[in-house]
Amino acid sequence: MSSLTLVSFDACPFVQRAAILLQEQGRSYEITYIDLADKPDWFLEISPNGKVPVLEVGDTPLFESAVILEYLDETAQHGQLLPADPIERAQQRMWIAYISNIMSTGWRLQAAKDEETARALTAEVRGHLQELAKNLSGDGPYWGGQTFTMVDAAIAPILQRFTWAEALEPSLGLFDGLSRIRAWTDALLARPSTTASIVPDLGQRSGRMLHRIGSWVARGVDGST
Ligand SMILES: N[C@@H](CCC(=O)N[C@@H](CS)C(=O)NCC(=O)O)C(=O)O
Structure with a gap:
């Protein structure tokens, strides 16, 4: 299983969505906080809109909170939240x-x-x-x-x-x-x-x-x- 790193700004509610799901799933993950007023170059390279959250799955960055939620749900070991229908x-x-x-x-x-x-x-x-x-x-x-x-x-x-x-x-x-x-x-x-x-x-x-x-x-x- 690839490592998960959530790139975050601590007050962002969109990041918090992903953090809630990670917590619900009991998955281990790292958090990297950035300053949105002074975005690092490495962040701008992986976030085309310059927005958090980004979820780094191994070396692959995913952006947009709703997409990240779906990725996390689809890769859950058990208890997917989205219904099958x-x-x-x-x-x-x-x-x-x-x-x-x-x-x-x-x-x-x-x-x-x-x-x-x-x-x-x-x-x-x-x-x-x-x-x-x-x-x-x-x-x-x-x-x-x-x-x-x-x-x-x-x-x-x-x-x-x-x-x-x-x-x-x-x-x-x-x-x-x-x-x-x-x-x-x-x-x-x-x-x-x-x-x-x-x-x-x-x-x-x-x-x-x-x-x-x-x-x-x-x-x-x-x-x-
Ligand atoms: N549609 C995005 C919205 C994310 C968003 O608006 N993030 C804000 C912080 S809460 C941001 O990074 N703003 C930085 C900027 O716009 O420069 C998502 O759902 O992930």
Whole structure:
């Protein structure tokens, strides 16, 4: 089996998707952290978009988090997450693509520099969460019911960031009236794979980083440390 190295920026939710799946699979892997503000040449050679994550499988670099998730699933020793049925597989892929769009909107919300923009983006995010709620399995706590799925691995990082944003600015009401999404979030954040997929204190560190870039949501954070 080839060695696995995840090229990471510690605050990146797209990297975290891959880390969650690696943790769920119990696979051993290395992490190499890079500074996105000063990307090393070796990284730009293996990442055409200049983005993390990259998963190095031996000497072969793979980029795009959703593709990395599928590679990891296809090479799992046991317990593949994507279903065998082609329609069900396609459905999980389509919701993962939908969630990737929410991640982009979610980042713009966290980084928004004024209240009006932050609230408009919150409304947009909440619309997407309502759409997801309509499609959540009835018997929870996960996307498909009792069993953790690829969709769960793909969404946990952004739901975690929404809880951090909500803690910084409760008036956003990101989860208001969305009890099923909140219960799903709680179940995902309680999984050891989610805890192990990030560096300790990432919530506080993200708050400080957002403060330093002028985020309205994080305006009250002490960004000095
Ligand atoms: N579609 C990509 C998005 C990855 C992405 O946006 N990564 C960000 C960090 S969270 C990045 O590397 N940004 C660096 C840049 O754009 O210069 C994926 O799913 O892997």
